Amino acid sequence: MKRSAKRAAIQAAVLLAVGAAAWFLVSNTLSNLEARRIASGFSFLQREAGFAIGESPIPYSAADSYLKALVVGLANTFRVSAFGIVLATLIGFAVGLGRLSPNALLRGLCAAYVELFRNTPLLVQLFFWYALITETLPPAREALQPLPGVFLSNRGIFFPLPGSVPVLQGFNFSGGAHLSPEFAALLAGLSIYTASFIAEIVRAGVLSIRRGQREAAQALGLTPAMTTRHVVLPQALRVIVPPLTGTYLDLTKNSSLAVAIGYPDLVSIANTAINQTGQAIEGIAVIMAVYLTISLSISALMNWYNARVLRR
Amino acid sequence: MRAIVAVIVLLACGTAAAQSTAQAVRSKGYVQCGVNTGLAGFSQPDSKGVWRGIDVDVCRAVAAAVLGDASKVRYTPLTAQQRFTALQSGEVDILSRNTTWTLSRDTGLGINFVGTNYYDGQAFMARRKLNVTSAKQLDGATVCVQPGTTTELNLADYFRANGMSFRPVVIEKLEEVLNAYFAGRCDVYTTDQSGLVAVRASRAPNPEEHVILPEVISKEPLGPAVRHGDDQWFDIVKWSLFAMIEAEELGLTSKNVEKQGSSKNPSIQRFVGATGELGKMLGLDNRWALEIVKQVGNYGESFDANLKPLGFERGLNRLWTQGGLLYAPPLR
Numbered sequence: 351m352k353r354s355a356k357r358a359a360i361q362a363a364v365l366l367a368v369g370a371a372a373w374f375l376v377s378n379t380l381s382n383l384e385a386r387r388i389a390s391g392f393s394f395l396q397r398e399a400g401f402a403i404g405e406s407p408i409p410y411s412a413a414d415s416y417l418k419a420l421v422v423g424l425a426n427t428f429r430v431s432a433f434g435i436v437l438a439t440l441i442g443f444a445v446g447l448g449r450l451s452p453n454a455l456l457r458g459l460c461a462a463y464v465e466l467f468r469n470t471p472l473l474v475q476l477f478f479w480y481a482l483i484t485e486t487l488p489p490a491r492e493a494l495q496p497l498p499g500v501f502l503s504n505r506g507i508f509f510p511l512p513g514s515v516p517v518l519q520g521f522n523f524s525g526g527a528h529l530s531p532e533f534a535a536l537l538a539g540l541s542i543y544t545a546s547f548i549a550e551i552v553r554a555g556v557l558s559i560r561r562g563q564r565e566a567a568q569a570l571g572l573t574p575a576m577t578t579r580h581v582v583l584p585q586a587l588r589v590i591v592p593p594l595t596g597t598y599l600d601l602t603k604n605s606s607l608a609v610a611i612g613y614p615d616l617v618s619i620a621n622t623a624i625n626q627t628g629q630a631i632e633g634i635a636v637i638m639a640v641y642l643t644i645s646l647s648i649s650a651l652m653n654w655y656n657a658r659v660l661r662r
Numbered sequence: 663m664r665a666i667v668a669v670i671v672l673l674a675c676g677t678a679a680a681q682s683t684a685q686a687v688r689s690k691g692y693v694q695c696g697v698n699t700g701l702a703g704f705s706q707p708d709s710k711g712v713w714r715g716i717d718v719d720v721c722r723a724v725a726a727a728v729l730g731d732a733s734k735v736r737y738t739p740l741t742a743q744q745r746f747t748a749l750q751s752g753e754v755d756i757l758s759r760n761t762t763w764t765l766s767r768d769t770g771l772g773i774n775f776v777g778t779n780y781y782d783g784q785a786f787m788a789r790r791k792l793n794v795t796s797a798k799q800l801d802g803a804t805v806c807v808q809p810g811t812t813t814e815l816n817l818a819d820y821f822r823a824n825g826m827s828f829r830p831v832v833i834e835k836l837e838e839v840l841n842a843y844f845a846g847r848c849d850v851y852t853t854d855q856s857g858l859v860a861v862r863a864s865r866a867p868n869p870e871e872h873v874i875l876p877e878v879i880s881k882e883p884l885g886p887a888v889r890h891g892d893d894q895w896f897d898i899v900k901w902s903l904f905a906m907i908e909a910e911e912l913g914l915t916s917k918n919v920e921k922q923g924s925s926k927n928p929s930i931q932r933f934v935g936a937t938g939e940l941g942k943m944l945g946l947d948n949r950w951a952l953e954i955v956k957q958v959g960n961y962g963e964s965f966d967a968n969l970k971p972l973g974f975e976r977g978l979n980r981l982w983t984q985g986g987l988l989y990a991p992p993l994r
Binding site for chain 1: 742743746747750766767770771772792800801802803804809810811814815817818819821822828829830831832833834835838839841842845846847849889890891
């Protein structure tokens, strides 16, 4: 009884100290802002942003508010993260399984892939993909046409949609669908880099399955592909899913490196808003809150999936 | 990421900012000056690593006025995005980084602009082979631009006002945004006219391949700024700039200013501190203005040394007596 009272007292004291420190930081910041006459608060979100954004999945113009601009940034972050996660998972599983292939050439290639992309900084890879696209592809007016209606230039890839074909008009193509060099470089960089980690996770997961399982499947007459699909992978997923969650979170957070190559993600747009309004604390609070929400959502989703995998 | 550092500084630093900036500068013995990461003619290190440019000269003038030695300046290179937080958080004493004076910056950011040391305007640079002769022909163009600048806002305004569309490519680092333009990712690059002239002269692989379009789409008065709330420092920086302009008007140069003690012109006598107490009124030595001109030179000398070799015209930046906009209030 006495001991638990003591414990409670210590916990209360720590809580009080943390609360006091937080109170000091907040009140000190507010008084410093006041003393320097720096605007504070979130009212700037309603003001007109006044800057244009290169690509947006939702309609946006410079006359819209900062809030709308941030939503566009968020949507762009979602877009590249979602495609990135799907692509990285596909490449990662393929390479991870490839490293276990009986074919020595395939094994070697996959090992080289993992070592090359896992051991170079992501930022450098992004600059590499971006330079590759903008420096080696021809200008829009001399675009390559690998397939009818598909145009490849340093303005990105234009491809036809039903009822809308890209046409060269003035400076650029219009119509059809468009992948910008910034999006393409970021997507390539993120998925190829993250896939190298996923490949190792997949390999570890598969290796954790006892040999007997595979041999039993073969004895039942299953082909190697069917063995992998129906026997090995379902069991390996129990080992694979928890660390996979971590790489998905990394990919989403790494998408903020978009700033370096000019893809208008959340961080890039929040930075611009900070600079136009001078409200760095609010801007960074928004960035942190959004990434925290995204990361917790991905974690929750993957935990749910993991629980399902375990139950099988 | 400097923004984050600045936030931490704001979170952590006490309210013990009672010491004035001038006192702090005297006790540490140098002026901390926020400059551009590298813009030829404005602020850029030369081949020996010495910072040169008209923005650099403003900081050197303040060091000459306050410390009597123009070389006592330390430089903090800042990107467009870092500059205001660096000034707000006290990381630099002066922000002299080709920064446009606007109402919202003057009021909302907790800073004060002291004046204008270069009257500029925004323009476009395009590849010659695109055969564009006017900014009005840029409908549908892809435009490279740096974020967090008035440039980005003027660009959107201009295309909106003229009913044209464009696609921005927004990259923070100057090197990267220029790489994108020179690689052909964008049709045009936009920034202040002065920046275009400097970039074309110093960064373009082939300067003749690029044309600067004639339209000037905005007013960009570039000037140094200081923090809100220290009026003495505000006065010192403001009058250091005016002293350089006034010196040109009075015909005082780094070569002749020392011999002016016996001048019959009372304005010159006051300027060099032979009569009057202008220095004391600012809280400085009475030779403050003389030291500025002796060590840094007058505005015209600074312009000729830094901008003329790059092909800049004086244009709007002539003295008011010669049809320009430079005008210093009376030093009396």
